[in-house]
Amino acid sequence: MEIFEKIIDSSIAYLVGRTSRSIMKRLSNKFSTAGFDVSYEQWSILVHLYRKDGQTQQELANIAVKDKAAITRLLNVLEKKNMVLRIPDRTDKRSKLVYLTHRAKEFRTDLIAIVEDLLREAEQGIEPDEITRCKATLNKIFTNIDRLNR
Numbered sequence: 001m002e003i004f005e006k007i008i009d010s011s012i013a014y015l016v017g018r019t020s021r022s023i024m025k026r027l028s029n030k031f032s033t034a035g036f037d038v039s040y041e042q043w044s045i046l047v048h049l050y051r052k053d054g055q056t057q058q059e060l061a062n063i064a065v066k067d068k069a070a071i072t073r074l075l076n077v078l079e080k081k082n083m084v085l086r087i088p089d090r091t092d093k094r095s096k097l098v099y100l101t102h103r104a105k106e107f108r109t110d111l112i113a114i115v116e117d118l119l120r121e122a123e124q125g126i127e128p129d130e131i132t133r134c135k136a137t138l139n140k141i142f143t144n145i146d147r148l149n150r
Contacts (some may be wrong), residue, residue, distance in 0.1 A: 012141065016138070016141075023040075023118070023122065024040035024041075025040075026118060026121070027040050027043065027114070027115065027118050028040050030114050030117065030118055031043070031111070031114060034110065034114055036107060036110070036111060036114075037081060038083075038111065041074055042074060042077065042078055042081075042083075043111065043115070044064050044066075045060060045064060045071070045074050045075070045078060045084075045098075046078070046083065046084075046100070046104060046111065047115075048060055048063050048064060049084065049098060049099070049100050049104075050100070050108055050112075053099050053100050054097045054098070054099050055097065055098055056089065056095045056096065056097060056098070057071050057072065057075065057086075057095070057096060057098060058095070060075075060098060065146075075098060078104075082101055082103050082104075083100065083101055083103060083104040084098050084099065084100060084101060084104065085098070085099045085100075085101055086098055086099075087099060
């Protein structure tokens with residue numbers, strides 16, 4: 001039994017997953033406490049639209065590493081909350097472009113400030129070079145796995 005505990009407790013997948021779930025929970029709580037009805041999953045779409053408004057659902061699925069069904073569900077909820085609009089693409093009638101509403105644009109600065117605060121909390125007591133190495137390593141792991149998933 002000891003070998004299984006050692007593998008699970010020290011595996012990169014377990015540690016990344018545990019950290020990710022903790023971050024998602026903390027960010028959702030911070031949004032809620034600040035009066036924003038936005039989940040971590042919804043934020044993961046909004047942030048990509050804040051970066052580049054007017055993306056296709058497929059582009060959002062690719063960049064957020066989610067399947068089409070998950071993106072559709074998230075966009076349905078965001079549309080009901082009046083945060084996004086889906087408009088048919090003029091050049092490709094099969095596609096819809098996703099745009100932020102004025103409401104979502106209005107609280108962009110507030111949401112980003114909450115995320116920045118979370119990042120400060122998460123990186124507390126960690127040297128900048130450690131953060132840089134960690135990010136580089138995680139990006140390499142992502143690239144390795146993403147390549148295998150294609």
